[in-house]
Amino acid sequence: MSNAKKVSALRRHISLLLLENSDLVDDILNRHSGDTATDHKVLLDQTAEICQSIIGLHAADLADLLESLPYDERLALWRLIPIERRGRVLIEVSDSISDDLISDMRNKDILKAVRTLDVDEQAQLARILPRHLLGRILTSLEPKQRAQFRGAINYDEECVGHIMDFKLITIRPDVTLAAVQRYLRYRKVIPDSTDKLFVTDRKNTLIGELSLANILLNAPETPVSAVMDKQPTLFQPEDQADEAAGAFERYNLISAPVVDSKGKLMGRLTVEDIVDVVNKESDSNLRRSGGLTPSEDVYAPVYKAVRNRWTWLAINLCTAMVASRVIGLFENTLSHLVALATLMPIVAGLGGNTGNQTITMIVRALALHQLEHGRKSYLLLKELGVAVVNGVIWGSVMGLITYALYGSPEMGGVMMLAILLNLLLAALMGVLIPLIMVKFGRDPAVGSSVMITAITDTGGFFIFLGLATLFLLP
C-alpha cells in the first residue's frame, strides 16, 4: 500500500471512530453522562486504537484531521495527541482553530509543547500564544536564540523576517571540500531543506553559497572559494514574503540566505516556508472575495460565524439602502409604469457582472505586476471598447425582448440605452477602483467587488429610471 493510501486509511479510521461514537467522545472529554450505552472496556480499547493510529500520522496530517472534525470530536482527538507532538501540530493548523486548541491546554503543557520546536517556529506561534507565557518562553532560550526570537516576532507577518528560519550551516571560503565533508560527517545531521551551505567570513558577512551538489561534483582538494556561487539570490528581512515567493518560483530556489543591511547573514528562507505563503495567499484571496474574515473555521459555532460575517453584511445593507433610496426618487415614474420595476434588476445585474469581470482581471494583473510600466489609458480604452460592443449586443437583445413583451418601442430603446450606459459605467469603475485603491496603498482584492456592485446597482437604477422619466412619461 502506498504511503498516501495508508495515511488516508488511518485518517478515515480515526474520523469514523470519533464521529460514530459520541460516548467515546464524551468519555475522552470527561463528560460522564451516566447513561453510557457502551461498555467502559470497549471505550478504553477504542481510545487505545486511536492513540495507536496517531503514531502513524505526520503532524501535518493530524492538523488536517483536526480541521476536518466538528468541535467536540476535534477536542477529543487533541487530548489524545501526546504533548510533545502538539507543538508541531500547532504550527500546521490554521489560525481559526489554534485558539480553541491552545485554550484547552494548561500553561505547563503549552510550554512543554512549545519547547519541542525550533526558535523560528516558536516565534511563529508567539502570535497565538497567551501573552503572559511569552516571557517564560524567552527565559527558557539561550541568549543567541532569544535574540533571534525577539527579532522574528518584531517583523510584520508578511515580511521575510517573520518566516525565515535559523537552521543553517555556515563554512569559511578558504577550506577544501574534503574539509567541508569531514565537518558535515562530524555534525552528523543536516537541517531539512538544506540544498546549500552558506559561506561567510569571520565577521559573519555572507560572501557566497555552496550547493551540496557542488561538494559532490568537484575534486575533494578544491577550495570552497573556487566553486562557490559568489552572487547568490538573497533577501532582506524587510522584503515582502509574496515577492520572495515570486523569486523562489522564478529562479527555482530551494533555500536562500537572508542578510541584514550590512550584508551579515541572519537566517535563511526555504521553499517549505514559501509554499506555505503561496497557499495562505491563495486561500485568503478566495475568502476575501467572498466576504469572510481570513480564518473562518467551517465547524465554527454559530455565534462565532455570525461575528465573523457581520461586517460585510452591514456594508451590504448600507449599499443596498442607498440603491433603494435612488429607486425611491423615481416612485412617481414607477407608479405610472409598473413594468419598469420588473426590468430594472436586469440593468443592474448585467452591470454588476461586467464590472466584476473587469475588476477580477485588473486585480490579477496588479498582483502579477503587469501594470507597472503599462499604459493604463490603453487598458481603460480597451475595457470601454468591450463595454460598447457588449452593451450594443446585449442591449439590443434586451431592447427587442422588452419591445416584444410590452409592445412599446420607446421602452425597448430606453432599455437598450440604459444597459449600454451601465456597462460603460461598470467598465470605467472596474478599471478605476482597483487603480485608485493601489494609489492609496490599499489591497485592491479586498472590498472592490462590493464597491463595484454597489455602484452598478445604484447607477443602473438611476440611469434606467432616469431615462424612463425623460422619455416614457407622458
Add this chain to the structure above:
Amino acid sequence: MSNAKKVSALRRHISLLLLENSDLVDDILNRHSGDTATDHKVLLDQTAEICQSIIGLHAADLADLLESLPYDERLALWRLIPIERRGRVLIEVSDSISDDLISDMRNKDILKAVRTLDVDEQAQLARILPRHLLGRILTSLEPKQRAQFRGAINYDEECVGHIMDFKLITIRPDVTLAAVQRYLRYRKVIPDSTDKLFVTDRKNTLIGELSLANILLNAPETPVSAVMDKQPTLFQPEDQADEAAGAFERYNLISAPVVDSKGKLMGRLTVEDIVDVVNKESDSNLRRSGGLTPSEDVYAPVYKAVRNRWTWLAINLCTAMVASRVIGLFENTLSHLVALATLMPIVAGLGGNTGNQTITMIVRALALHQLEHGRKSYLLLKELGVAVVNGVIWGSVMGLITYALYGSPEMGGVMMLAILLNLLLAALMGVLIPLIMVKFGRDPAVGSSVMITAITDTGGFFIFLGLATLFLLP
C-alpha cells in the same frame, strides 16, 4: 545592488524604451510608416540596448515582461529575443499570450526553439504548438525520449504524469557511497532540484531513495542499501497534480519518484513543478469566481475579450430575465404599492451576500478535504442557525427602517420576514449547491456563485412580493 533590484531596473528600462517610442516598435516590426521622426541610427542603438538588456534577464523575467506589455510592444520584444532562448520563455508565459508568440514564428524557428528544451518541457509545450509540427519534433528525438514524450502528452493536464520530468539519476543498492560520489564526479553535472538519487534494481524497479545529504553525512565505505530510505513517498502518473502538491507541502518534499503500477521508476516530480501547479490553481480560482475564462490576457484586443466573457454575460442575462419575470407576476401588487419596488432589491442583495459567504466557505472546505468524513447535517444546521440569527438581527433593523420611512408597521413586518426567509434560503442553497455539484463530479468553484445569486435574487423577489400580496393588499 541586489539581484532583484538589478532585474527590476532592467525590466523597467526595456519597458520604457518600448512604450515611449512607437517609432522603435514600428521599426522592429518592419512597419515603415515613412514619416519616422527618429533618426535611424538612434533606433539601431536603442535596439542594441534592448538586446543587451535581454541577456541579463532570466527566461521567467522575460516572460513576465512580455505579459506586462501591450500587443505591439510585446511582439517587438519577442522578435529581439534570440531563438535559442525562446523555448524556455514559452514554458514560462501563460497560455493567454503563448498563441500570439508562436504564431509570430516560422516553423523552422519553432522547431529550433523547442529543441533547446528537455523532453518533459517539450511535452508541456505540445499542447500549444501547431499540430503539424508534433511529428517533426517526435522524429528529432531519440527512441527512449520519444516514448517519454508520447507518454507525457497522453496524460491529462491535471495528472502527475503530465508534469513529471525525466531528469533523474539512478544508482544500484550494492555500491558504496564512495562509488556513488565517483560516479557523480564523472557525470560532472546534476539536474536542477536534485536532492536525492533513486535506487533501482536491474529491472528498473524502485527500491529506495538516497538523499545527497546522506551521501555527505555517512562514511564513504557504507553501501547504498544501508543508508537509503526504503519507504519513499511516491506517486503514480495517474495521481491528481493538486493532491501531489498537498503531499509535497505536508512532507516538505523537494523531489519524489513517480512509478508505474508495477513499481518501475518512470520519472520524478520536483517542487518547481509543484509550485507552478499551486500558482496556476490559485490564479484560476480567482478568475473563475469572476466569470473569466482561465487565461484572459489583460492586453487582449477587444474582440478577444468580448469572446472570452460573453458566456457568463449570457448566463447572467438569462437568470436576470427569470428574476424579472418573477417580479412581473406581481405587477398588480406593485401598482398598488410602488414603495415595494424600492425595497425589493435590499431583500435580494442581502440574500446574495449571505449565500456567497456560505458557498465560499464550503468550497474551501471541500478543496481542503475537510468534509470527507464530516457531518454534513451538522454543517447545514449551523449555517441555518447563522441565517436565523442574522435574519432576525438585520431583518429587524430593516423592518424598523421601513416602518420609519413609510409609517406602516405591516410593511416593516413583511420586510423583516422576507429577509429572514431569504437568508434561510441562501444558507440552504449555499450548502446544498456545492455538495450536489461534487456529487455529480463537477468542480464546485465554477459557477456556484452565479447559481446562488440567481436563486437568492429570484427567491428574494418572490418571497418579498408574495408576502406583500398576502398581507399588504387591501
